[in-house]
Each structure stands twice: as structure tokens, then as C-alpha cells.
Amino acid sequence: MTDRVDKLRSSKPFSLLDAVIIVIVSLLCLVPLFIPKKTGKTVSVTYRGKTSVYELSADRIIDFDGKIKVEIKGGKVRVSESDCPSHTCVARGYVSNAGETIVCLPNDLVVRVSGEEIDAVTGGGV
Numbered sequence: 001m002t003d004r005v006d007k008l009r010s011s012k013p014f015s016l017l018d019a020v021i022i023v024i025v026s027l028l029c030l031v032p033l034f035i036p037k038k039t040g041k042t043v044s045v046t047y048r049g050k051t052s053v054y055e056l057s058a059d060r061i062i063d064f065d066g067k068i069k070v071e072i073k074g075g076k077v078r079v080s081e082s083d084c085p086s087h088t089c090v091a092r093g094y095v096s097n098a099g100e101t102i103v104c105l106p107n108d109l110v111v112r113v114s115g116e117e118i119d120a121v122t123g124g125g126v
């Protein structure tokens, strides 16, 4: 008889432990919203299928066939000039957080900020 009572107690439909687990799981789902954005360290620029990686710390302007220019300045990157019709890529402005991208479809250009060091991106180095 006592066994049966214990069993009933332990199989309560909604125990405190369940509640705690539910709360933890819900919080875990929200965590990505609160993780501070990772600052980018490098930027990979893919132009017509060819990818080059640049450090965000070194200011430079990269000219692609005189059609589109990518500017790295002060740890941020943007498309500064483009001959594409919509100029969406130029309007995007500067991006600097890891994972952010700028895409120019007409020019087949993808700019992608990465939080990795340049050696990690290329998998090599000197």
C-alpha cells in the first residue's frame, strides 16, 4: 500500500522539477537573442566565384574590375561604389559584426564578415 502511494507521488503530472526544466529550456531558446554580437575580425569577399580574405583592421579599398568597390575602414566594411542598377549593396552601408553579409547579385559579389582570425579562415598562413 505504501509503495502505491509513493508511486503516485512520484508520478505527479507536473512536478517542480518539470517546471524548472521547462523554464530552463525556454530560457535557452531565448539565449541567442541576448548573446552580444561578435565583432568581425576578417572579411571574405567573393567576386565571381573567387574568394579573398582581408583583415578588418587594415583600411583599404578593393576595386573589382572597376565595377564595384569594397571599402574596409575602421574595422567595418561596405560596398562604397557599384555600377549595379539598384545600389542595394551600397545602401546597406557598413557592416562589422561576424556573420553579417552584403550581397550584390548583379555583380556576383558577396561580402561576409567573419569573427575568425585570418589564419583560421584560410587554414594556413606563413
Ligand SMILES: [Zn+2]
Pocket: 082, 084, 086, 087, 088, 089, 090, 103, 104, 105, 106, 107
Ligand atoms: Zn549592388
